[in-house]
Amino acid sequence: MRRVLGLLFLGVAMAHAAMRFPTLGAQLALNGHGSIRACADCHGSQGQGLPHFAYPKLAGLGFRYLFGALQSFADGRRLNGIMTPIARALTMQEMRAVATYYASFRPRPPRPVPSTDRFRLARGRRYYQHGDMNDRLIACARCHGRRGHGMGARFPWVAGQTEAYVKEQLRSFRAGARRGPGLGLMRDAARPLDARQIDDIALYVSVLGVRPPLSIPVESVAVPPIVPRRSFVPPRRNAIPHSVFGGAVRRGRAIFDHTARYAQPYVGNALSCSDCHLGEGREAEAGPMWAAAGLFPRSYQGHVTTLAARIQAAFIHSENGRAPPLNGPVLTDLLAYVHWMSRGEVIGAHAPGRGYPPIAEPKHGADAARGASLYVQRCAVCHGARGEGARYHGRVVFPPVWGSLSFGRRASLARTTVMAAFLKSTMPYTDPGTLTSGAAYDLAAFLEARPRPP
Ligand code: HEC
Ligand code: HEC
Ligand code: HEC
Numbered sequence: 001m002r003r004v005l006g007l008l009f010l011g012v013a014m015a016h017a018a019m020r021f022p023t024l025g026a027q028l029a030l031n032g033h034g035s036i037r038a039c040a041d042c043h044g045s046q047g048q049g050l051p052h053f054a055y056p057k058l059a060g061l062g063f064r065y066l067f068g069a070l071q072s073f074a075d076g077r078r079l080n081g082i083m084t085p086i087a088r089a090l091t092m093q094e095m096r097a098v099a100t101y102y103a104s105f106r107p108r109p110p111r112p113v114p115s116t117d118r119f120r121l122a123r124g125r126r127y128y129q130h131g132d133m134n135d136r137l138i139a140c141a142r143c144h145g146r147r148g149h150g151m152g153a154r155f156p157w158v159a160g161q162t163e164a165y166v167k168e169q170l171r172s173f174r175a176g177a178r179r180g181p182g183l184g185l186m187r188d189a190a191r192p193l194d195a196r197q198i199d200d201i202a203l204y205v206s207v208l209g210v211r212p213p214l215s216i217p218v219e220s221v222a223v224p225p226i227v228p229r230r231s232f233v234p235p236r237r238n239a240i241p242h243s244v245f246g247g248a249v250r251r252g253r254a255i256f257d258h259t260a261r262y263a264q265p266y267v268g269n270a271l272s273c274s275d276c277h278l279g280e281g282r283e284a285e286a287g288p289m290w291a292a293a294g295l296f297p298r299s300y301q302g303h304v305t306t307l308a309a310r311i312q313a314a315f316i317h318s319e320n321g322r323a324p325p326l327n328g329p330v331l332t333d334l335l336a337y338v339h340w341m342s343r344g345e346v347i348g349a350h351a352p353g354r355g356y357p358p359i360a361e362p363k364h365g366a367d368a369a370r371g372a373s374l375y376v377q378r379c380a381v382c383h384g385a386r387g388e389g390a391r392y393h394g395r396v397v398f399p400p401v402w403g404s405l406s407f408g409r410r411a412s413l414a415r416t417t418v419m420a421a422f423l424k425s426t427m428p429y430t431d432p433g434t435l436t437s438g439a440a441y442d443l444a445a446f447l448e449a450r451p452r453p454p
């Protein structure tokens with residue numbers, strides 16, 4: 001019976017894989033041996049997991065983590081009715097081999113979430129990305145990364161892990177039942193979670209973006225080269241001075257991040273500056289403020305314009321509101337924030353990482369109809385079928401992308417070329433960089449044709 005099921009699961013693709021990778025790791029993973037059952041029966045031939053059974057994805061976890069997990073099952077630090085006996089039956093050499101095998105696969109994209117789950121997803125995102133200081137919940141992103149790709153060998157990849165498995169692990173960390181090699185960090189991180197938070201976070205983690213699988217044979221897996229960071233690194237958030245100036249910087253940051261809340265008289269929609277200038281205006285290639293400060297004053301359409309005037313224009317068009325007065329508190333605080341963040345950056349130069357890297361328009365032009373169907377597939381889960389975004393407890397978690405609460409027709413983002421560049425560099429939020437240039441233009445054409453303020 002098991003053989004028949006196994007064959008059903010694994011199919012022809014696996015037989016091919018077995019022939020292409022005749023290593024010990026592949027043998028164990030695909031066929032098992034003696035009393036050891038094929039790992040692929042439960043984890044899939046490429047580590048894709050079995051979503052409905054809380055059988056985790058192994059793809060993406062990396063060699064060190066996989067090897068460490070097998071060791072902790074074997075030595076009893078982590079107990080599980082299924083895995084403990086399997087790990088105990090493996091020799092060190094076999095553990096290494098099978099960990100190497102699974103470390104060579106990247107996870108597959110998750111299945112789309114029904115839009116009825118959008119609010120759960122919004123809550124999950126908030127906890128994952130920002131934590132909740134009232135509940136003493138640390139943002140998961142601090143340790144697992146904003147995209148869930150983990151960090152080093154110690155903080156595992158969680159993006160796209162199966163929902164049922166994440167739920168089970170969070171419960172087991174919270175109860176102190178799972179004690180891995182991870183210094184008890186997860187126990188502390190999971191302690192404040194209640195059942196509903198666990199459900200919401202697990203859903204969000206399960207759809208966090210993953211890239212398409214690497215189709216590289218196991219033997220030739222190489223460590224990817226480290227691309228040196230060329231762009232400016234702004235000062236750390238906790239380096240804001242405790243002074244009168246520092247107070248203005250802090251207020252400026254709050255306005256930048258929660259614009260409608262702290263600059264209410266000048267805002268006519270639901271957008272914050274940081275919805276388009278990502279990471280509080282710090283992120284390279286996502287409209288960073290540190291690259292803007294040194295470019296002003298500069299000539300613009302036959303006259304000279306200043307940073308203050310540029311920010312006023314952002315309020316009028318991007319915020320669909322009106323200009324805060326020069327020398328008033330809102331503009332002063334925002335200028336202080338931008339100036340503080342830009343200290344050490346060169347004046348007058350075009351900084352690498354400025355704006356959103358432009359992309360060429362595809363030869364076939366942009367197709368709004370194709371954009372519409374892409375939007376449903378890749379964007380509506382967060383931004384809503386009608387572009388309305390989502391709120392949680394009154395706070396915007398996913399900003400509206402069209403309609404009366406979005407940006408105006410004359411905003412920079414309303415230009416197709418700028419929108420395409422923005423999307424290519426930043427969206428989908430959990431998996432940026434995965435849209436082709438053609439798709440970015442199609443989406444931009446679709447968004448341009450939607451209703452929005454004048
Ligand atoms: C009968 C199903 C089954 C088989 C066969 C199986 N596993 Fe597992 N595996 C599981 C389950 C269930 C878990 C989750 C255990 C837990 O909740 O702690 C797991 C967890 C793991 C983990 C930890 C994953 C993580 O994200 O921390 C690793 C690594 C692993 N298995 C490797 C293997 C290897 C290698 C084999 C083959 C030698 C194998 N498994 C065979 C069911 C199975
Ligand atoms: C302070 C750092 C830290 C924070 C915050 C944190 N984690 Fe972890 N997480 C870890 C470490 C370290 C491990 C590895 C634990 C081990 O193997 O013992 C881990 C493991 C996990 C695993 C198991 C992965 C697997 O493949 O079995 C999941 C799932 C997970 N974390 C999800 C989360 C979620 C969701 C949050 C937010 C609620 C979170 N973590 C917050 C450090 C952290
Ligand atoms: C709807 C999206 C959106 C919102 C909201 C938004 N901006 Fe922008 N902003 C843009 C785009 C797009 C550009 C053009 C970037 C380029 O030219 O590459 C831009 C440009 C700028 C620039 C010039 C940057 C440069 O490198 O030349 C500044 C300064 C700026 N915005 C500040 C703000 C401030 C402050 C707010 C909040 C009050 C804000 N923006 C709100 C999208 C937005």
Ligand code: HEC
Pocket residue numbers: 271274275276278279375378379380381382383397398399400401406407423427428429430435443
């Ligand atoms: C996982 C949720 C998620 C997905 C999927 C997603 N976005 Fe976003 N999007 C966000 C968030 C969150 C922001 C605000 C950025 C921030 O606050 O850091 C944003 C900002 C934006 C903005 C600028 C602000 C605004 O409201 O106009 C546009 C435009 C946008 N997204 C379009 C898209 C498009 C098109 C797609 C599909 C390719 C997409 N997004 C997919 C979460 C998402």
